[in-house]
Amino acid sequence: MLVFGRYSRCWRITRGCLRVLRRTLLTERFAMDEEWAARRQTLDTLALGGDYEWIAAVQKKFVGGGIASAVDVDAAVCAAEEKDQLEDLIDLVYRLRHTRNTADTLPSTEYALLRSMLRHDAMHWLFKILADPINYGVFLNEHSACLAIDHLLKAKNFAGAAKVASVVMQQEILTCELLNILSIYAALRWLDLPPEQRVFDASVQPTVAAEEEVNEEEMRTMKFAYLKNAHFDDHFDILDAERLVGKTLLWMVERTSxxxxxxxxxxxxxxxxxxxxxxxxxxxxxxxxxxxxxxxxxxxxxxxxxxxxxxxxxxxxxxxxxxxxxxxxxxSKSLWSAVEEHLRRIQMEEEKQLIDTQRNLFKEWANRRTALIGAQVSILPSCCFSQISHGSHWNSQINPVRWGRK
Incomplete structure (x- = not known):
């Protein structure tokens, strides 16, 4: 392998074929693929059955005006790995958002869905969901935001990376040095484009469609008209791409070293x-x-x-x-190259800090999920016992599509 410079761009010869690996800012270790894969071990102990089976079971709970619990949806989203499951997962998150259980949505659900979209390069879904928090309720955290920006930068989608950076700014996630530097870098790379290319087109800033009539089988428990701000707030109401990126630079650069x-x-x-x-x-x-x-x-x-x-x-x-x-x-340095040099100096320490934080979150999420499932199973006898002839049917009630039944 021949590696040029200090980056991960390299030429690799495999079985006579020449492959070019794309440049990346963050290390491969930062993705925490092994730690994230470990969630399958805890999910397997819950006897959900197959991924497809559990997704179908949760979908059935929403049919006919029913409601799935937040942990039902969380287990489905966290367990799924296949590309053809992605739209079903998004539909489950959307449906949960429009029920009374939306307040119980677990942060692991949002994180898992975002990772699935990055894994399968479903950028149209990523930007659609980030543009419509009212209907999807999916928000970035520090680690998922870094992964998203790095993914888009690798693809040289500078508009997409700058858009995610502006979303981070609007969410006011401003305490993570690594994320701030990445966001500034993405914004500067976008501003370095020719003026005619400095736009956020519909692929990265889609227009939120008007809501269609709701099927009676999908009736929501509560529904309010969307209330538009009486005055322009110069924050969430900003749509102009250059103003968004300008504010991102101003807000984030003050919180860096x-x-x-x-x-x-x-x-x-x-x-x-x-x-x-x-x-x-x-x-x-x-x-x-x-x-x-x-x-x-x-x-x-x-x-x-x-x-x-x-x-x-x-x-x-x-x-x-x-x-x-x-x-x-x-x-004679460019702004973005100076920022990149700073990133290289702080990268190891900052990545380690964020990895440690996210690793602790993985543990908290797994423990929380297990506790919620245990609590949900414990109420099943009182809810369902009258429909069960005897306790001999208890095992069938709790495996594999039963612990969320209500």
Whole structure:
């Protein structure tokens, strides 16, 4: 194997075939595939039967106005591994979201569904679900967000990676250094694209469709009209891609250990795209900035002046004057390459911290799932005993599609 540089891009010769492995930012160990696979051992002890069998059993609970429990759905989503099961899992999560049991949804359900979508490269589903938290109720955590951004960066889907970064910002997941750096890197790679490519098209920012009439068999227990904010909140209501990415840079860069001159340079770019022009003016007239940031601001401001024509806002011209007076640092690095260098320096320690945190969550989730299933089984005699002739049928009631029956 020949490895070039410090990255995982390499040429591998296998049985006469030449394969190119794609570059990745995070290590292979960070995916925690072995720890995640261990969940099957705990699920096997619950005697669910086959994956397909259990999914079908949970689906039946929603038929005719019935309701499955949150742990029913969790077991189905966590146990499934096949690509042809994915849409059934999404349907179960959607149905659970529209029942009174939605408040009991387990975080392992969201995490498992997100991992399944990444495993099978179902990016259309990933962005559809992230764009519609009201109907799906699926949210990223630090580990799943890092996996998603890294997956999209490997595929050179910079728009998708930047969109996930903006979702992280809107969820205000801001305490993880590794995730913040990855999000900033993704945003900068997207901004480095030509202006005509700096968009979030329908593939990464789908429009949430209006809800169709609900079948009587799928009647919800509670349903309220969607209430739109009376005022633009400049956060969840932001749809413009450049404003989203600009705010992502501004919010996240303040919560990193990047060098101060790099932070100010990224803030300048973020302020420009988030249209915080007073802040941009202060940064341009303050301490020296990286030339890459200054040149980027100049190019973007000139583009805006040109595209506006005679109707150009004088503020852009005033900002251009300040750009010309801005002090520059002595460096030729791009912003994203400087961020990547920082990532390499902190990577081992930050990955280890997040791996340890996620490993503890795996244990908590497994224990919680087992406890909930035990509690659910314990109430079955009182709920179902009148329908069972004698205790000889108890084993059939609790295996394999019974412990969630209500």
């Amino acid at each position: 990047l060098e101060s001159n790099l932070i100010r340079s990224i803030q300048a770019v973020g302020a420009l795209f988030f249209e915080k022009f007073d802040l941009l003016s202060q940064l341009l007239l303050g301490e020296p900035l990286m030339p890459a940031a200054v040149d980027f601001c100049r190019t973007e401001l000139q583009r805006r002046v040109t595209s506006a024509g005679e109707e150009s806002d004088t503020k852009y011209e005033q900002l251009l004057e300040k750009v010309e007076k801005c002090s520059r640092l002595e460096t």
